[in-house]
Amino acid sequence: MTPDTTEIKAAPAQSDTPAGPAAGTANPLLVEVTRGAMTESRHRAALAVVDSDGNVVISAGDIEQPVYARSAIKSLQAIAMVESGAAEAFGVSQAELAMACASHSGEPRHVETAEAWLARIGCGVDDLECGPQLPGYEPALITLLASGRLPTRAHNNCSGKHCGFLTLARHMGVETAGYRLYEHPVQQRILGMLEGMTGLDLGAAPRGVDGCGIPVIGIPLGNIALAMSRLGVPDDQPEARQAACRQIRRAVAAEPFMVGGSGRFDTRVMELTGERALIKTGAEGVYCACFPALGLGAALKVDDGAGRAAEILMGRLLRRLDILSEEQAKKLGGVLQAPVHNRAGLAVGEVRPLAGIPF
Amino acid sequence: MTPDTTEIKAAPAQSDTPAGPAAGTANPLLVEVTRGAMTESRHRAALAVVDSDGNVVISAGDIEQPVYARSAIKSLQAIAMVESGAAEAFGVSQAELAMACASHSGEPRHVETAEAWLARIGCGVDDLECGPQLPGYEPALITLLASGRLPTRAHNNCSGKHCGFLTLARHMGVETAGYRLYEHPVQQRILGMLEGMTGLDLGAAPRGVDGCGIPVIGIPLGNIALAMSRLGVPDDQPEARQAACRQIRRAVAAEPFMVGGSGRFDTRVMELTGERALIKTGAEGVYCACFPALGLGAALKVDDGAGRAAEILMGRLLRRLDILSEEQAKKLGGVLQAPVHNRAGLAVGEVRPLAGIPF
Numbered sequence: 001m002t003p004d005t006t007e008i009k010a011a012p013a014q015s016d017t018p019a020g021p022a023a024g025t026a027n028p029l030l031v032e033v034t035r036g037a038m039t040e041s042r043h044r045a046a047l048a049v050v051d052s053d054g055n056v057v058i059s060a061g062d063i064e065q066p067v068y069a070r071s072a073i074k075s076l077q078a079i080a081m082v083e084s085g086a087a088e089a090f091g092v093s094q095a096e097l098a099m100a101c102a103s104h105s106g107e108p109r110h111v112e113t114a115e116a117w118l119a120r121i122g123c124g125v126d127d128l129e130c131g132p133q134l135p136g137y138e139p140a141l142i143t144l145l146a147s148g149r150l151p152t153r154a155h156n157n158c159s160g161k162h163c164g165f166l167t168l169a170r171h172m173g174v175e176t177a178g179y180r181l182y183e184h185p186v187q188q189r190i191l192g193m194l195e196g197m198t199g200l201d202l203g204a205a206p207r208g209v210d211g212c213g214i215p216v217i218g219i220p221l222g223n224i225a226l227a228m229s230r231l232g233v234p235d236d237q238p239e240a241r242q243a244a245c246r247q248i249r250r251a252v253a254a255e256p257f258m259v260g261g262s263g264r265f266d267t268r269v270m271e272l273t274g275e276r277a278l279i280k281t282g283a284e285g286v287y288c289a290c291f292p293a294l295g296l297g298a299a300l301k302v303d304d305g306a307g308r309a310a311e312i313l314m315g316r317l318l319r320r321l322d323i324l325s326e327e328q329a330k331k332l333g334g335v336l337q338a339p340v341h342n343r344a345g346l347a348v349g350e351v352r353p354l355a356g357i358p359f
Numbered sequence: 360m361t362p363d364t365t366e367i368k369a370a371p372a373q374s375d376t377p378a379g380p381a382a383g384t385a386n387p388l389l390v391e392v393t394r395g396a397m398t399e400s401r402h403r404a405a406l407a408v409v410d411s412d413g414n415v416v417i418s419a420g421d422i423e424q425p426v427y428a429r430s431a432i433k434s435l436q437a438i439a440m441v442e443s444g445a446a447e448a449f450g451v452s453q454a455e456l457a458m459a460c461a462s463h464s465g466e467p468r469h470v471e472t473a474e475a476w477l478a479r480i481g482c483g484v485d486d487l488e489c490g491p492q493l494p495g496y497e498p499a500l501i502t503l504l505a506s507g508r509l510p511t512r513a514h515n516n517c518s519g520k521h522c523g524f525l526t527l528a529r530h531m532g533v534e535t536a537g538y539r540l541y542e543h544p545v546q547q548r549i550l551g552m553l554e555g556m557t558g559l560d561l562g563a564a565p566r567g568v569d570g571c572g573i574p575v576i577g578i579p580l581g582n583i584a585l586a587m588s589r590l591g592v593p594d595d596q597p598e599a600r601q602a603a604c605r606q607i608r609r610a611v612a613a614e615p616f617m618v619g620g621s622g623r624f625d626t627r628v629m630e631l632t633g634e635r636a637l638i639k640t641g642a643e644g645v646y647c648a649c650f651p652a653l654g655l656g657a658a659l660k661v662d663d664g665a666g667r668a669a670e671i672l673m674g675r676l677l678r679r680l681d682i683l684s685e686e687q688a689k690k691l692g693g694v695l696q697a698p699v700h701n702r703a704g705l706a707v708g709e710v711r712p713l714a715g716i717p718f
Contacts, residue, residue: 036567038427132702133702141504207396209705211702284399304668343489
């Protein structure tokens with residue numbers, strides 16, 4: 001694996017009119033979905049694997065395009081709560097810290113953990129500024145509704161991240177209401193930390209609002225990968241941040257269930273890899289990863305936003321970097337090539353990397 | 360709208376090794392998904408609008424690529440039940456016939472209609488060879504589970520189509536078990552009818568298994584559009600088929616709720632258009648339409664399988680052909696440009712046709 005000559009710039013020229021990738025950009029076809037004798041659908045994507053010095057080790061497609069990393073960088077966002085001392089001051093547990101990095105399935109342990117955490121910092125479920133959401137794990141959904149209850153904001157897949165924001169607001173001694181907004185001190189603190197991790201001035205970066213109400217910031221894909229590599233090798237970051245990165249990596253490795261849930265890709269992979277990999281899915285086909293022992297970070301974005309393709313690409317990368325052994329990959333079954341099932345449970349096709357994929 | 364010189368061939372050369380579109384094929388970017396200041400995701404697609412003589416009136420991308428039309432041609436599959444006399448023999452109502460053409464949301468009226476239909480033909484829910492499925496309409500899902508019940512096969516979005524297959528099997532006097540299989544007389548009858556409508560010998564076409572267990576047949580996109588135009592103008596088809604096409608168009612126009620459900624795109628559009636348009640969504644980003652008064656049929660397929668893009672393209676086409684007036688489009692709100700909402704219900708972006716779209 002020889003680093004090529006490309007290097008992620010710490011501060012590329014900022015455009016006056018921030019925008020997405022040009023309409024003409026055609027990232028390569030990397031994933032296909034087969035059904036019977038035919039390829040039914042296909043997905044294009046860009047991917048960057050970068051070391052903590054900014055050297056591009058593997059790339060596909062346009063890695064300079066700005067991307068909203070969505071939930072895939074929750075582990076970065078959690079840094080602010082830890083490095084500020086808020087996590088220690090409020091006795092945030094490993095399970096809670098892992099849940100601050102989660103897009104969880106709304107299973108009972110997730111919901112109960114959020115509720116207990118909120119109570120401990122003097123807040124309630126109504127202080128969460130994300131909307132309610134039905135549990136993503138079907139048995140949990142059925143159990144909840146069959147008991148005559150409806151989901152609350154604690155069931156929202158982002159509730160742990162929001163608990164983290166509230167914890168930081170409490171510790172900073174600022175008003176908790178509005179913590180989701182770009183101008184709020186909590187989000188500004190996170191923005192500043194992200195600038196340190198990505199090596200970019202993000203004040204003029206394109207932005208929008210995430211599904212759970214918080215700001216999303218457009219960041220070139222390669223710089224997201226750089227930040228993920230620094231999560232594993234934060235040597236050039238302030239000391240408190242270095243400790244925070246270690247603590248987050250350990251928490252996620254110790255509590256992979258809290259980051260996702262029953263049967264979820266993130267959870268199943270990290271149950272096997274431990275601290276060798278911190279991986280995290282994000283909406284609209286984003287996936288990020290940190291491989292501390294290799295000194296690498298990764299970020300990928302499927303052009304069309306399909307999560308099924310993002311998982312397949314992450315699985316492929318985990319094999320390529322030998323983070324998952326062949327035996328582990330076999331144990332995971334659908335990681336490298338996911339069967340497409342019909343509603344009767346029969347395999348009728350598969351989601352798989354295309355031949356000729358550059359990694 | 361001048362027909363161009365292209366014409367859909369009734370019988371193009373069949374390849375010995377059926378396969379999907381070549382990996383190099385790049386259909387044009389037609390839809391973008393914005394969030395705040397940036398385009399977050401984008402979708403490529405192919406589209407064909409064809410008259411009943413096979414003249415291509417509008418096209419984008421590769422319309423010769425074989426596509427599984429999935430649920431978007433349920434109205435064609437229903438022809439076999441009607442032209443055979445099965446529908447009349449078993450007193451199939453307009454609501455039931457519309458449901459044979461449906462991907463419904465599993466609401467009480469859908470489920471009750473399927474159950475009553477099954478009882479009348481001497482079958483039960485267990486004779487349906489599709490799996491059970493949670494209702495797609497959230498209030499119906501919550502009501503069902505909160506009452507302590509679980510979904511049955513009658514809740515499957517395809518249950519009406521399967522009732523139609525069972526009705527045909529009963530009328531043909533053949534074994535009902537296995538009606539979903541390619542070799543069963545019911546599926547062979549439908550295949551023969553599809554050959555007449557598409558103008559193709561489909562015996563060697565690539566095939567697979569649909570989500571509900573029935574065969575899917577790879578058919579060039581332009582020929583699917585041709586079949587949809589013939590559903591509206593079946594003059595060159597046998598007399599019984601001509602009557603069947605009329606009956607299906609009338610049933611769907613009279614009962615648009617049965618084809619989809621509360622708030623569904625198909626249902627909402629057809630409540631306004633009546634017999635001017637029969638439109639139907641299919642899995643993996645397919646949409647088909649029949650415009651009898653214009654003598655046109657349409658078929659489109661989003662490369663990556665995204666239904667959100669397929670809806671936007673169909674909405675755009677409905678405006679382009681003036682099937683929907685400007686006033687009707689306004690009434691429908693999200694048809695031409697669908698807002699992206701976060702979980703708190705705020706609009707944070709939109710799904711919209713790209714500038715420069717060729718229709």
